Amino acid sequence: MTKFSQYNFNDAINKSLKEIHFDEPTQVQEAVISLVNKKKDIIVQSETGSGKTHAFLLPAMNALTDKQEVQLLIATPSRELAYQIYEDTQAILKNYPEEYNAFIFVGGSDRERQKRKLDAHQPQIAIGTPGRLWDLIRENDLHVENVQRYVVDEADMTLDMGFLNDVDSITNKLPENREMMVFSATIPQKLEPFLKKYMHGPQRVEIKNGTVIPKNVDNWLMFTHGRDKKEIIYQLMTIGEPYLVLVFANTKKTVDEIYNYLRGKGMKVARIHGGLSPRERKRTMKQVENMEYQFVVATDLAARGIDISGVSHVINAEIPVDLDFLIHRIGRTGRNKMSGTAITFYEPGEEHKVDEIEHMGIKFVPKDIKNDEIVDAVERDRRVHRKADQEKLDTKLVGFVKKQKNKRKPGYKKKIKQAIDAEHRQQRKVRIRQDRRQERDERRKKNNS
Template identity: 55%
Template sequence: MTTFKAFKLKPYILQALDKQHFRQPTPIQQKLIPLVMAGKSVIGQSETGSGKTHAFLLPIFNRLDPKNEAVQVVITAPSRELATQLYQAAKQIADFSPDAIHVHCYVGGTDKQRQVDKLHHHQPQIVIGTPGRILDLINSQALKSFTATTFVVDEADMTMDMGFLNEVDKIAATFSEELQMLVFSATIPQKLEPFLRKYMKHPVVEKLKPASVISPTIKNWLISTRGRDKNHLIYRLAKSTNPYLELIFANTKQRVDEIADYLSTQGLKVAKISGELTPRERKRTMRQIKHLEFQYIVATDLAARGIDIQGISHVINTELPKDQEFFIHRVGRTGRNGLSGIAITIYEPGQEGAIADLEKLGITFQPKRLKGGQLVDGYDRNRRFKRQQTKKTLSPDMVGMVKKQKKQHKPGYKKRIHSAIKKDSQQKQRRQHRQSLQEQRRKNKR
């Protein structure tokens, strides 16, 4: 069984891992750590939560020269929250080094002038931050990042989705041609490929496919609106689930506002995450969520993708996303680190085809319905079709009788129809039996 000692990491790195109770490398770490250690440029594709962060941080620290006080590594992340998480993970390792290793984090919404003043006195060895702020500091000639020999683009697909690829492109252009470039992403969209070809020559591509698109610890429940008021349905679901922390997704900022406002008026503690929040509001909201001041969070896909919120027990898809990939990202916010989770998807009449497409990905839905404020097993949405497929064929006379009885709607008509159908079936069986006997007699006479 492989352990981190097999990679011949420096003692202080092993101590840092032991402190965090990391004993065995994940599959992506087993594949990528030796490659990054050897100085190879790598494209690593694996699902969120697979251990990508330490797959590049561990070999980066192992190759770092503490005596060289110039910038050696630049790491970008598409959001302030993800950049902060990377910074904290790097600091946990750096703090165990016998020699001082300077790791700095640069994100939007922070005091730029203060950062510039500090950079004029001292350059960090590892730079972590959002593309916009890092590029701004480079353009201000405060950050001397051109000395870096390793450039990491974390969450590349999200970087592109959130519109930061142009900034990453400009940062990459400031490095030498001998640069080691590491790109990590949950998916590699086709639109990302021109950027990769521009800066990466013969990279090693490692794609680690998950065992299933959805973690087996997640239950997927399916709820039909049945034409009911959707906001009220969302409220009833939110109340009935009694979550530790529930993430509620909508497709647009307008719907986020509508849902959040409605739930708030019903007395629920609701946080709202959208692109309209200022950096200060966003930071305050995230701090409140961390301190469990809210039980429900309403967000759009792009606003939530750059945020890693711990403890999400439930996810509600208030509407189906246009992209199946967004559905997988949404549901994947719960059931993490081996914990169980529940994802509830609301669909409207006429959207059965979209649900069927998700099922083709291997997602299994359990139909549910609300009854007395509780979620109970629902009906198979295809039950009518299946019933039609197995329904017995009636004689024309019986069809006429059924139609006639349905129109009359007299008491007990359902029982009479059932009895008549049974009688008709028995008569058919008798006729078939008689015909069979007659046929047998003819054969015997011959």
């Protein structure tokens, strides 16, 4: 089994690794560190929580010199993720000489102060959100002409949040011979032109989990039956002794509603969403890390950009519009091989969404709450829904079924089943399109109100 001690890191890094109790590399770290050392352009596809931050930090920091110039540049789409990487960097720099520095540049912070700091001296490591990094580079405050290694972290999220133009501008200002590393949970097709434009024969690394949901995470499904979800969340929080509960909702409005309801019940609860000021979000995160809060309600901003240690329970109050986000949400619990529980709510009419999630390879165990206890449940509601779908077959399909039965030719049963399956797939596609259209319209109305 590989140990970090085998990588010939400098004494400062080895001492820091010992202090943060890092002994053995994760799968992604083992795959990536040697490639970074060889200065290879790499595209790494790996899930959140796999340890990819240290996969690029450790070898890149091992190559730093004491020259007061930016040698490692890291662009990441959210302030929270930038702060997380910055803190990981500081934990390693702790045992370096004082002339080694990392600076963080994010929106919502004092740009003039950042400029004065850069006038004094340039750091070896610059970490930030694309918009702020580009502003400082464009105005010649942050000097990137000697960058040796360039990291684009959470590239799919960068694309989703509309930051790719800024990243494109930043990349265009870097030296031609710099090493470029792109890390992402997924590699969307829309990202490929950017990768081809700037990367030189990149080596692709894909780390696949054995299962979509780790075996140490209990993955439950709860049918709300039109009940008040806020009340169910309160019940789940007060059954047993959860260590740290992270509740996800799709919108800031819903987060606020759950937050206010739980506070009204006398619970000490935190909230995290994009409507809060950067200072307030940072303060809240620090309080959560210090275990001042046991319950946190958040939007998907937290699923991709925040690493909260010790989450024992994740509650999905709503199924996310982008179903891939469910994996990132559930990935907040069960970290470091600890046990965890993920609970997903679904309402009447959302059975097809559950079907789609299961088609992604995510398996659920149906649960319910009775007499203040969590019990096994029967999925009769979803079966009823499927039966109703079968009863609503297109009239042409009904005629086809009758005709095939009358013909009684060899293989007629197979043809009937294929036709019915095709009709069901079409019906699901139509429902999904309608639901997503309705959700987009509702979001627009909320944003405009």
